[in-house]
Amino acid sequence: MTNIGIKALIVDDEVHIRRGIGASVPWRELEVTEVYEAEDGAGAIALYDEHAPDLVLLDINMPGINGLDVARHIRQRSSVSRIVFLTGYDDFPLVKEAVTLEATDYLLKPVSYEELLEALNRAIRQAAESRRRTGYVDDLKRQLTMSIQPSRLLEAPGGSGSNLLAKELYLLGELRAGREQLERLGALDEWLDELTGLPVPQARMIASQFVLNASRSCIEKGHELEEAQTFVSALSACEAHPAIEACVRDFFALLSEVQQMAKKKPGLNAIEQAQAWIRAHMGEDISLQSLAAALHLNPYYVSRLFKQETGETYGEFTTRIRFEKARELLSGSELKMHEIAAAVGYPDANYFSIAFKKQEGVSPTDYRKRFR
Incomplete structure (x- = not known):
């Protein structure tokens, strides 16, 4: 990996968790050059606005301004900052909101060290790719300012x-x-x-x-x-x-x-292309940046256009069609659970099961039994 100078922000109201993550993660090996810490939502927002970190490891359940509020603040300002949620609650509305806010991962406490490193690695790779694709826009804006x-x-x-x-x-x-x-x-x-x-x-x-x-x-x-x-x-x-x-x-x-x-690319046609691309790549790690790159359009433009033309965000559409495909595979195929999870973009079968149960009200296994 080349030196990309990633900045990270750890947000958790439990000091031992915050300090433990900060001290145990090999940030230099991950090529993270700056690591900030915040103990509450207000502090997280202030640090984000000041430093614009590429990666935010964010506890959801905090007093006052909670993690979801912080994530919404981040998404109002950036579609490329990577968010990894960390929470002690396995709660469907939280999972659904995390997906809507384009979180890279949703980790349940207590999280294993290996799982945490895997999530951070994934988020950093995405952050580096986002930086590569959008860096020239930032350069132009800086030149305009100066x-x-x-x-x-x-x-x-x-x-x-x-x-x-x-x-x-x-x-x-x-x-x-x-x-x-x-x-x-x-x-x-x-x-x-x-x-x-x-x-x-x-x-x-x-x-x-x-x-x-x-x-x-x-x-x-x-x-x-x-x-x-x-x-x-x-x-x-x-x-x-x-x-x-x-x-x-x-x-x-x-x-x-x-x-x-x-x-030659009217808005509706662009959205039709976007929907077709998402359906064709639902087994992959879809991001707004990868979608925009496939359409040769600006990510912010794609996001606005998708909502304007369809009434739902690209993230909401992606989640909906993933679960539609999951139901189809569960009811009409003999694929194993991990194969179905991978086919609809969930490399972790356990995470897929949690998300499916919260979405449908039953586990994938119980859903499949209905058709046997």
Whole structure:
């Protein structure tokens, strides 16, 4: 495993459990570089907001703000942080809520050391994959935060700054509206004429800022634009106006392609693809990130679109069809219990039995007896 610098947060109101986990787990071997501890929900939320840990080991039953409240807070801010629930209660509403909140694992106290390490390893692998897939979006956001705001154009020499700013805002507005082929409208030519009238360093800076702003518009629409970083790097190396202009035109050509592809994937069609993909992969460890990657869409966009088009989250849909398939296999096949569990995405047959009983009111074994 490469050095990914994972951050972890342990949340438990029982100090001996919290300290015991912190001291016994080989964090360095797991490539966890920072480990935080919280004794209650309020402290957990404060630490999460401050450090944005990749992995949260979270006790559910705590006084005041409980673990589920903390998990909801986390999910409002991130779909990629991995949550491992730790609880002393085998209670169906808790299991169901844990699934809805996209928990990586649901561990019952007392948990064995091996089971804990296995859960942490699984969560860390998922966190690393999520970081790899979404890292470029975070990089863009950081650059946008650090970059100079559009008002810097007003300081352009010769009094042309306001015209340049107006043309830039017009171009961005057209892009957000989804209009293509702006080159044909002459808007891009006019903006480039103003831009190339500035000194090269300033033109280079403004062009880079434009690429980042335009990329942000794509991200907000749910369309990832990984090449944005490449264009920013290319612009930083430009030493003359023709090179800057060529780079900007290439970027516009890419934006046009992205918009055209997006129009070929209407929302309902994307959800149909999502549902088909989930059904085909229900025996695997499905995550929002893996689903979004299969659709070539932004995870946040997929999450919003799924709820909007179907009335349920992707997690609720996944859980529902898994249990539908489980009932089908229990009633119409001779597969063993661990084989059925694996077929519907539960590598642990015991966990599958707990979840099935809470969902259906009977154990998988008793359910199967009805059809014998």
